[in-house]
Amino acid sequence: MTVQPHEVVLRSTGLVKRFGSIVAVDGLDLEVRRGEVVGLLGPNGAGKSTTIGMVLGLITPTAGTAEVLGRDVRVRREDALAGVGAMLEVTSFYPYLSGRDNLAAIAILRGGGALARVDPLLARLGLAQRGGSKFRTYSLGMRQRLGIASTLLGDPALVILDEPANGLDPAGQREIRELIRELAGEDRGVLLASHLLHEVEQVCDRVLVIKKGKLIASGTLAEVTRGASYFEIVVDDKARAAQIVRGLGVKEIRETPTGLDVVTDPGRGAELNRALASAGLYASAIVPRASSLEDVFMELTETEAPSAPTSS
């Protein structure tokens, strides 16, 4: 996956939202370009949904701006949102209408030929057979699919998906991942907020990790995970090995059942081996490991938020 230098479809600058004394979003800058999928990650209460709410004009920012296709959402909300398809975390439609009629209602609101996209989108999301059934009879997975279908009615340049795979079985989750990549392939920008880190890992070109409303890491997956690569050292005398490794200036050492995990630059394998051997400690194995996004996410979000992003 490569990031292409396409038009910016979403840009937020210094977004801040305070609810009384609580700072939900704290000076968030983000950017989504056409053709890329950007993952928005963070633990519960990190400010993901509030950020999406501000981008959609549902929540008024305390400070900062959000622009869609260059249009300030606060100043030209309806114009800006004409280019956005959004699916919120809780998918809500009229329970007494069918899936098709719910889409038709939104299509009428959208205008511009959206009505003609209703049936093709139902088919694309696998709802053609149940399009005539009332929304209240839909399973959680079907509701999610209808929510995703609704985002595409207006042929948007930016698609915002908040937890789109909620309630989907593994096959459904895979379909949604494929669909998200297809959307990027159609030159749309996609902002994906998700708790499913393996999902983000598979579909996103870039990720933004936020905690307590602050951006704590951003970049491509390679950039974000690089800083947290580590060596798995299998050794008997863990205490002495840890002392030697610490003497090399390594700050983060985790004890494991078989030895140590040493978080340091991936190019220091030989140095570690030499230091241990010089001290008469012979490791059974020194294996370079690349942290998964999940490892990085856990590591980043379990520590206090720094004042600046780790990379950008």
Added chain:
Amino acid sequence: MPWIMLVLVVVAAFAIYFLIWASTQAQIELIRSGQAPQQGGPTIAQLQETLLIVTPARVQDFGVSVVAGFGSVMLIVFAASHVGTEFGWGTFRTLLAHGASRDGFLASKAVSLVLYAVVFMIVGTAAAIAGSYAVSSVAGLSVGTGVDLAEVARVAAKSGYTFLPYMALALAIAVWAKSAGAGIAAGLVVYFAEGLVATLLVSLNRDYAQIVNWGLSRNASALTRTASGQGGPATQDPTASTLPDPTQAAIVLAVYTVIFLALAYWRLRSRDVTVGG
């Protein structure tokens, strides 16, 4: 819900016409057969006079007031539900996320409520007219010159106009509380309690009319009293002579409607829309 309410008002209009006829006729038969006490009760002549309210010529007095009585309660319920359920279902948030404007949302709700109130009054009044002809036919009453359609329309329009501030109040409370239930409760409490308190206060001291005549119920009563020249519930009000001037009443009701809508508008515009709306 809208269809159910229309069916209900049609059924209610017919049922009340038939009940009035049936109960009055039963009393007349009892008196004729000597089974009813003569002293203190109504005479046959009085009951036959009462029976005339079911004739088509009296639809503007009786039929419209029956429809208005049901309509006021039903339309308060409908107004609150029409808006409140959008928050309960989370569809307000969905609509906004798809580009709908808050102003447009409220305007469309307000316009559709007014249109529904018009349809409700038309259907209800038509049912009352039909009920009147049906009962007159069954009872063998003379239909005379029939229904004065222009007068019925004028009275129905005035009665329908008095619903507006109550509907706007129910809507505003539903917006503020994000709940249909709160809108219904507030609308019905104000509708029943304010009228009761106002009548009680004026009954105790007519000077209180100077104050309560700025409320909703007294102005609504003033308008419905003059809506029909002869009948309607307002004319039975012993404090009717202290009711406000009809023109003032119409203006006060309009001002209340605007204030309630403005409050709903202000709240809707300024609110952050999180989960549920």
